[in-house]
Structures are given as structure tokens and as C-alpha cells.
Amino acid sequence: MWRSSASFILDKHLNNKPISITHSIDSPPPPSASMADENPNPNPISAYYETRAAHHGIVTSEWLEQAQAAVQRYPDRENSVSPVSGSPFSVIEEFNSWRQQPDLAEAVAAIRALAAVIRASEATTMMELEIELKKASDTLKAWDTTSISLTAGCDLFMRYVTRTSALEFEDFNSAKSRVLGRAEKFGEISCKARRVIAILSQDFIFDGCTILVHGFSRVVFEILKTSAQNKKLFRVLCTEGRPDKTGVLLAKELAKLDIPVKLLIDSAVAYSMDEVDMVFVGADGVVESGGIINMMGTYQIALVAHSMNKPVYVAAESYKFARLYPLDQKDLEPALRPNDFNVPVPPKVEVERSARDYTPPQYLTLLFTDLGVLTPSVVSDELIQLYL
């Protein structure tokens, strides 16, 4: 799967022009007091969506620049700093410290954290190391069961790292360094993924098109930004993205890039669908059927687009591919989040608090991933090849 990664496109692209903002920030920012260890019991509120909300609260370009500038001061920290061997090493802590980086996807943070586990490991045999890694990944997964990309990222990492000839090395240290190398490479690929997707998607955005987006997906944002940088002329319709108003945020960011943008309320999707040329959505997870799990509202947008014969494009990094197969909307681990309606909810009234829905593959046109542009049915192909 990773072997066939389309990241070579990125490499080629990099030679041509420098990218203004690099996404691989190689060092964790110092743990802050505010980000205290969360309770490993995230229910009833999904930690994943809390983090997303927190990030969206702060992800503005100014903030990013500041953060980047702050990080640039310690460019080589990662190599020198290994977790202090005396203190007990915690994956969760490591993961959380990585996670605070607003532009780092949760899965990548997990991958980084697991790589740190390998580094910190005092195991003396490969088996021990593997067991340790497995334990760490299980802890991570248990920490937030609602996050699909976290689970998928951990699983993929485990496959990628352990499925290697390194295990046949006689010398443990060389094997370990090999595994570590793979881990680093995996993290790197994951970091590049967004750029690759942005470049792959450029062929699909034509001048004068109108794009409907839903929610704040960092990949979609990257795509739109790249298109704008490529001097493409297009218009964006942003849904509002209740309840956390992520659409408003995206609209704000796009407006800064001088992209014409229009904000809709979520219920106006069907109304404005006939002026839309394509729909772009991100994904929290891509499941085995080729469908996606994404922010609430994606399914209905896909339905509307499908009925009006508009293409629905999904932008998702391949570490979001999960071995899940929901049959219907209810066949998922519920990810809840608080939902205030800005008005007091009358007593005896139930509130739907689910944060995400499942869009079946037949409503999706194409998936833009770092493995290339895929039809939904190929997702399962990739997953089978990886896991079997």
C-alpha cells in the first residue's frame, strides 16, 4: 500500500516550487499545563470531536505562523531529545503532546507517539518490542474509541512496522533501528499525504467551477488553497456546519486567500445544489465498503448531490482507511458531542447528539488519497492487501 504511495508526485512538485508552509513539524511542542491528561474514559463525549473543536477554535493562519515560528527555534530537537529514561513513559502523554499541534492529524500524532514508544523501549528482543508496541497501541486505541483515524492509524502502523524483514535480523539493535526507520518513514509519508492529495486533486478543479464544501477538513482546505495558489478561478459554497460552526471558520480562512466564498445554512444545500459543480468533503474515516464516516450532514449532502448527478469527491489520507464495515447509520460506535441549539431545549425533548454519519459508497464518486485517486471499491482492495 505504502509502496505504491503517490508521494513521488509531491517530491517532483517540491523540486519545482517551494511550499510556503511545511506540515511536517518534527518536534512536539512542550507540553502545556492546559492540556492535562484527559481521562482515558472519553464517554459520553467524543474526545476526537472535542479535539477537533479545540483545534478549529485556534487554527487561523496567524496562529499557525506563530506556532511554526515557535517550533522552528528547535529544529533538531527530535533527534536529540528522547524521553527521559528515568521517568515512566506514557504513550498517552506523548500522543497528547503531539496532538496539540493543530495541523497534525490525530493519526499522525499516534504514529509519532508509537515511534516514540519504540525509541524509549528497553526491550531486548523483537518479541518484547512487538508486545510493548502492541500494548501501547491498544492503550491509545482504548483512550478514544470514537476516533476512527486514531484506531486506523495505530493498526496501520502496527502492520507497517511489524510486517518487515527486520524481524529476521539476528542483531536486535539493527532490527530495532530498522523498525524505527520504518516508523519514521511511515510518519513522514503520513505527513506528506495532504500535499499529495492536494496536488492530485488539481486536475479536477477547473476554472469557473463552484465547489460545495462541508465542515472544516484540513485536506479540503489544503486542496482549495493549492488551487488558489495555482491561480484557478473557482467559487466555494461553505455550509455552516452546525453545531461547531466549522464552515464559518473555513469560509473565513478562504476569504483570506481571496477565494470567493458564500456561506449557507446546512439546510440550504438542496436549494443551492443546482449551481454547484462538485462537492468536496473530508472524512474522519474511510471504511471497508468504500463509504466514509464524516461530520454529520455529509450523508445528506451526498444524497442530494447524487440525486442531482453532481460528483462527490472525498479527500482523505490513507491512514484513515479503517477495517470497519457499518451496514447503516446506527451500526457505528456513537460519537457524541454537546449540541446546544442556542435556545433552551424544552424539557422532555430528546436531542440527537451524534457527531458523524456514514455515507455509503454508492453516493461517492471518487476518493482522493495519497495512494492516488480511487473509486470507492478500491478502498477494500487496499485494505485487504494490507491486512491479509
Next chain:
Amino acid sequence: MESRRNPRAVVDPKVRQVGFFTSSQPDSSSTQQQQQQTDPIPASASSPPVSTISPSGNSLSPVMIPPPRLNSSDTFPLRGAAAGASSAVSPSSFSYSNRRDFPDGSTTASPGRHSRGSFVKSSTPVASSLPGIGMDSMAAAKSSSVPASGLTTVSVATMPPGLAEKASGMEVQSDQKKNSKPLKEKTTKAERRAIQEAQRAAKAAAKADGGKVPPGTSASVASTSVKVAKPAKPSTQKNEVSVAAGVTEKKGGPSEKDRKKDAPHPRMQYDDESRVVKAKRRAVVKQTEAKNRVELFRHLPQYEHGTQLPDLETKFFQLDPMHPAVYKVGLQYLSGDISGGNARCIAMLQAFQEVVKDYSTPPEKNLNRDMTAKISSYVSFLIECRPLSISMGNAIRFVKNRIAKLPITLSESEAKAALQSDIERFINDKIIGADMVIVKHAVTKIRDGDVLLTYGSPTAVEMILLHAHELKKKFRVLVVDSRPKLEGQLLLRRLIKRGISCTYTHINAISYIMHEVTKVFLGASSVLSNGTVYSRVGTACVAMVASAFRVPVLVCCEAYKFHERVQLDSICSNELGDPNAISKVHGREDINYLDGLTNNANLQFLNLMYDATPSDYISMIITDYGMVPPTSVPVIVREYQKEHLLV
């Protein structure tokens, strides 16, 4: 070849026509066509009524060439064996009816037990009642040169068709040795050489102890087929045919290759008559062809059930190279005692294990080659008993592959042990183990409060339901069933015994009942690489209704049943069941509307066994490789077959 095809073109104008028009007018265009091909025959000779008048009309004709034809009367001689066995017909048919009752009364998973007992009982008298035939044929087998000579001489003799018929009938009814001896005397030089060749070949074959029909039987079949051809032809043609037959016979002596070549292909087109006849000549099981078949399905074999069993039982003595375990399994297929994809496959593999155990390489033979040939001959026997399922085809491919890949350095005992353990492993990993994994996956999809619908009696689904019940999940089961097999009742019985709350209905009520269903679990005979699910007939209907009601359809199928073939409909590959099963309602004597109409040319019965469900109606396929969408079947096939070769 051509000369052989000619008379068959004369065959059956009637049924072919009936498939399309309902007019009862006896064909004009088709006969004309045929007349062009075989002009010497008067139209009256080719008229279909012959077959109904002929003694084989009353369902005893053992020949399975498609329906009403001129030849059927001529093939009468073949009845020798069948007629001899006719005394045994009644006991065996009793055992059938026993079995039919049986599902209701049975409590265990294997309905075979009961009836097998009765079957054995009936079989002994048959065997004892017919010592003559067995002996005769043995004798015929010993003097294998005889049939060849009989063959040639018969063809040389020019007789008017009517006479020939009579003569040949008499010949066969009297035993074969006698019929061929007097004719032996007037052989020409070339014929004598042919005889010699055949003798030599027969000796070689006997030495090889190869798994094929003794030359005697095959030769006799061949000779009758020539006789069949004869009356329809002018004498010049006859000679050619006889020579050709003699030649094939000559070649057929050492016949491993021949046997393999002629073995009915799993997907043989039964409306390709030359092929059918070829296959027939080799056939061990003489199935009775149903007469009126639906036009679209004429390429499939359709048999009348219930007449072959005694015939086969008597044959047991002629088939010395057939391993008893294989023979037993074949008979069980034939009688329907073993049904269900997994059960059939396991039975076959276990029989092969026995074969391997009792195998010893003949001198100057290679184990790999000889065993493969042997397995092939057994397989063709099994195909004659009942068409192979795709899963069995895959299993056979596995076995043959294993045999071929045996290192040459292994000693015989080592090789045998390796093979046996390979087969054992296949059974355990690919079938039983796969079911466990499927159950594990599928149970995750069952939630409290579910209403699960299943159709028929798929074993995997049954295991899933029982396991989910053990896990204390609260769900209800809707068992949908259909005539004539009513397999659902067996499932129902077992589910209720475990205390699962069930509803039982027939497929007619499917659209009414579907609205309360939350998930549909189906089994499959095979999954093809375009995602089409090939399963018990009715499955497609259930899946379509479910998808119309937006109910997810989950198909449970072990990966060894996947096949890279693509199939778009259920016509080109299917199996036809006993037409009587749908014309009669068992236990309801008052429903007799079709009595006496079974041989009516205007009435055709279509008892399909399988149908193809398009992948659009399937939400998920649960295999031992996890839960996959129907679109990824090719991926599994690819990966699996890679592994398949490596295993």
C-alpha cells in the same frame, strides 16, 4: 464426427419448438432443416411420436441425450442392464419416499442416516437378485476384445432399420458374450488387427488398474451407440462410423487420457449432442433424462430421479476400479442424502482421503500422474451422479494441485501421508475453520432487538444464529422457506430446540414480512468475481425484496467457494432438479391436477436449483477474510489463489 452428428440432428424437433411457440403443430422448419442434412430419412421416421410410443417412453430410457428423439427407440438395447434391474426399482423408490418424508421427522443435522439404512436394505436384494448380469459383464470385461469385434461386424451387416432394431435389442437382452461370439467369425483382416490392438490395450489397462470403466463396459456402450446410429444411415456411412468407432475403441484401450478428455466437463453443454453422446459412452451412471425441458435450459442435464439407483447398485460389480468410498459418496449425492455445499465437499474430500490411503502406485507408473488420473476418473463419476458445485471444483483443484506438487523424492508412504494431511488441512482450515471465523465476524453485526431473516438452511447462518444466541443477544429469527425442498424446516427445528424465537413463512410472503426485518443473512453456494452470489434458488428474490426495503443483505460464504468466473444470469450455469418434485405435492393426494400430464409435450417443468443474485442487492459478504463488499471478491480470489498455490 460429422457422421455421428447427423442422426442426432434428426432428433427431437418437437421440444425445441415448444419452448418458443405453443402451437402444437409438429415442426415444419426444423424438420426441413434436418432433412437437408440427412435426406435419406423420411420425415415420418423423424417424427417425435416415435419416442413416446417406444418402450423407453415410460421413463426407463437410460439415455440422457436430449428429449424425444428417434434414437430413443433404438437405444432400447441399452436397457439390458436397466431392465434387469427393474425388479429392484420398487424397493429403492420406497426408500426415496421415505427420505422425502424425512425432514419433518428428523432431529439431527444429517437426514441421511435413516434413509441410508433403508437404501442398504434395498440394495442387497438387488445385488443378489441379479447375479447373472454382474457375472456376464465381468466376463465381458475379461474378454475385452469381443465387443470391438461385435461392433465392426454388426455395422457391416446391412439390415433394414426395423430388423436391426429388433436384432440389437435381442442381442443385448441376451448377454453380451453370446451376442458377440457368433459375429466374431467373419472378421476381416483389418478388423482382426483392430481386435489384437484392443486386446493388447485392454491388457495394458488391466495391468494399470487405472480408475476407469473396464473396457468391456465402455466398449459395450460404444457398440450400442453405433447401433443407435445405424438405422438412420445408409450403409456406406455405417461402415465409416464403425471404423471410426473401432479406432476410438483402439485408442480407448489404454484410455486414461481418453477418459479424462471425455469426462463430462463440469459445465458441459448438454444441448451439444455430440459431446453428450461422447460423455454418455463413458458414463457409469445411466441417468434418465426428463423429456420435456424448458428451451432456455436445454443445455443442462435434467434427470428423472429414482430410476438410476438400482441400476448403479448392480453396476457396483462392474466398477472394480472405483473406490468404494467414492462410490458411496456418489450414491449419496445421487439420492440426495448429502446436500449442502460444505457437506458435499467434505464428503468428497474424505472419500479422496480414503482413496489416498488405499492407493498403491502401479508398477512403472508415476504416483503424481497416476493418482491425478485416478482422481479425475472419480470426479467424472461424481459429476455423473450430480453436477459438481463450484466449491467442490475448487477443492478438487486443490487436491490435484497438491498431488502435482508432491516432490518426486518422497517415498510412496510419505507422499500418501502428506496428501492425506493436506486434505485434512483443507477441510479444517478452509471449511470448518473458515466457518468459525465467519461466525466470529458475523456475530458483531447482530445487535439486540434485531429481526434476522434467513432463507433455506444455510449452515453458516445457522452457526451464526446459534452462536449469537449463546452470547445472549436478543434477536428474533424469520425463517423463509420454499417448496419443494423445505429445508428451512430443518433449520427451524434446530433453532427452536435452542430456544430461539422464530417465525416460519414461505417465500410467497416475503414482501409482507420484510418490513419488520432488520438484517438478512444468506448462505451461498458460490460467489463469483463480479460479486454475483450463486445460491439456492429463491435467494435472489429474497435479496431483491430486502434491498427494495433497504434492509441490509449479508451473505456468508467461505472463501474457498469463491470463483473467478463471471456470470450474469442463472441460465448459463445451473442445475435442474427432479421435475416431479414440483409437479406433485407430497402427502397431498387431493392435489392431483397434473396427474397424467407429465409426459405431455405442451408441459414443461422447470425445477431450478440455483440462481444468481446480482451484487447490487448485497450489502456485504462475510468470508474468512473478514467482511468485504461484493466489489472486492476479485481481490479475495486473487489473494486466495496465490495462497492456494503456496499452501
